[in-house]
Amino acid sequence: MILEMKVPSPGESIKEVEIATWLVADGDYVEKDQAIAEVDSDKATLELPAEASGIITLKAEEGDAIAVGAVVCLIDTSAAKPDGAAAAKQEKKEEKKEEAKPSPSSPPSEGLGEATYATGTASPAAKKILAEKGMQASSISGTGKDGRITKEDAVSAVASMGTPTGGARGTSRSKMSMLRRKVAERLVEAKNTTAMLTTFNEVDMSPIFALREEHKETFKTKHGVGLGFMSFFTLAVVRALKMYPAVNSMIDGNEMVSYDFCDISIAVSGPKGLMVPVIRNAENLSFRGVEADVKRLALRARDGQITIDEMTGGTFTITNGGVFGSMLSTPIINPPQSAILGMHNIVERPVAVNGKVEIRPIMYVALSYDHRIIDGKESVGFLVAVKEALENPTELLMDNDVKKALEL
Numbered sequence: 290m291i292l293e294m295k296v297p298s299p300g301e302s303i304k305e306v307e308i309a310t311w312l313v314a315d316g317d318y319v320e321k322d323q324a325i326a327e328v329d330s331d332k333a334t335l336e337l338p339a340e341a342s343g344i345i346t347l348k349a350e351e352g353d354a355i356a357v358g359a360v361v362c363l364i365d366t367s368a369a370k371p372d373g374a375a376a377a378k379q380e381k382k383e384e385k386k387e388e389a390k391p392s393p394s395s396p397p398s399e400g401l402g403e404a405t406y407a408t409g410t411a412s413p414a415a416k417k418i419l420a421e422k423g424m425q426a427s428s429i430s431g432t433g434k435d436g437r438i439t440k441e442d443a444v445s446a447v448a449s450m451g452t453p454t455g456g457a458r459g460t461s462r463s464k465m466s467m468l469r470r471k472v473a474e475r476l477v478e479a480k481n482t483t484a485m486l487t488t489f490n491e492v493d494m495s496p497i498f499a500l501r502e503e504h505k506e507t508f509k510t511k512h513g514v515g516l517g518f519m520s521f522f523t524l525a526v527v528r529a530l531k532m533y534p535a536v537n538s539m540i541d542g543n544e545m546v547s548y549d550f551c552d553i554s555i556a557v558s559g560p561k562g563l564m565v566p567v568i569r570n571a572e573n574l575s576f577r578g579v580e581a582d583v584k585r586l587a588l589r590a591r592d593g594q595i596t597i598d599e600m601t602g603g604t605f606t607i608t609n610g611g612v613f614g615s616m617l618s619t620p621i622i623n624p625p626q627s628a629i630l631g632m633h634n635i636v637e638r639p640v641a642v643n644g645k646v647e648i649r650p651i652m653y654v655a656l657s658y659d660h661r662i663i664d665g666k667e668s669v670g671f672l673v674a675v676k677e678a679l680e681n682p683t684e685l686l687m688d689n690d691v692k693k694a695l696e697l
Contacts, residue, residue: 316613519607635651
């Protein structure tokens with residue numbers, strides 16, 4: 290019996306996927322539920338499992354875009370599992386490689402023949418080009434009849450003047466994945482369809498450094514996750530979103546949709562590019578809850594296990610360019626959201642404290658926002674609220690009870 294395997298729907302709005310990698314070869318015997326391919330949608334990379342055991346016949350090439358519901362391969366379920374299949378396949382591949390090698394007895398390419406009076410002689414057009422550049426015909430190998438230097442030889446020689454020699458100058462071309470194309474499309478859409486502005490501030494990270502230094506070992510021992518910066522920033526953002534609900538809103542046609550919950554999207558770098566999984570109802574999470582969720586989502590993104598549902602529905606995004614060394618940037622809004630907070634690297638800088646210059650660990654932060662629904666007063670107020678919470682976390686994020694907040 291021949292089973293037609295069709296592309297399943299990864300999500301409600303997805304109409305097609307792209308074959309990123311075949312994990313099996315045409316004619317292989319596959320087991321039921323064995324991963325046979327990785328497919329890219331415009332939101333995530335997913336594994337395609339075999340629906341039955343048998344011999345597989347591929348119906349698409351890597352890089353092909355396949356509509357949801359279309360046949361992607363055939364499985365002959367009546368075929369018996371062959372003995373020593375792997376060894377036979379390897380031997381067959383080696384035979385093909387041997388056949389592809391050129392025969393040592395093949396005749397060499399036909400040369401230009403013996404030298405004649407024409408060898409090294411420039412044609413009138415070539416002579417003019419060489420004269421203009423002060424080049425000698427004797428320095429060029431001719432490719433014309435009997436070794437004559439043609440106009441094309443002269444043009445190539447002139448073009449190579451001053452070009453460094455000995456260095457690689459190759460280029461390569463590869464097709465962008467569907468996920469990368471969708472990211473690009475959404476970023477351009479955000480730039481073209483929003484009235485995006487960015488406001489900046491700086492945060493003295495000394496209080497957070499002190500808290501982490503004192504409690505990070507106990508926190509990790511008890512909860513199994515590290516006490517990082519992301520939990521402080523997430524809870525500071527949740528507090529600021531409650532103070533400025535317009536930042537936690539979106540535009541839908543002529544209406545402004547505001548949310549009474551905080552689904553915080555966290556931008557992470559995965560093997561296929563930028564991914565933005567969502568921490569649901571962050572307003573209900575503790576420091577431990579945020580850190581555990583961030584770790585879980587980051588690992589799933591890194592291992593290519595993130596699902597569509599885990600990357601949709603965020604109301605606000607946090608991105609951390611600081612992990613790559615970024616000092617300052619203007620992050621692009623993640624549509625249809627209306628704002629995004631950019632974190633950056635922490636650098637010791639001289640700052641004025643009570644009239645004296647001190648060295649403090651400073652992070653620059655940036656808030657990009659859609660000016661259509663968020664006014665300057667709200668955007669600046671929001672970022673100041675984030676700064677205040679980060680510079681006074683014990684009072685504003687922990688209610689003056691550090692051990693209770695960290696569940697120690």
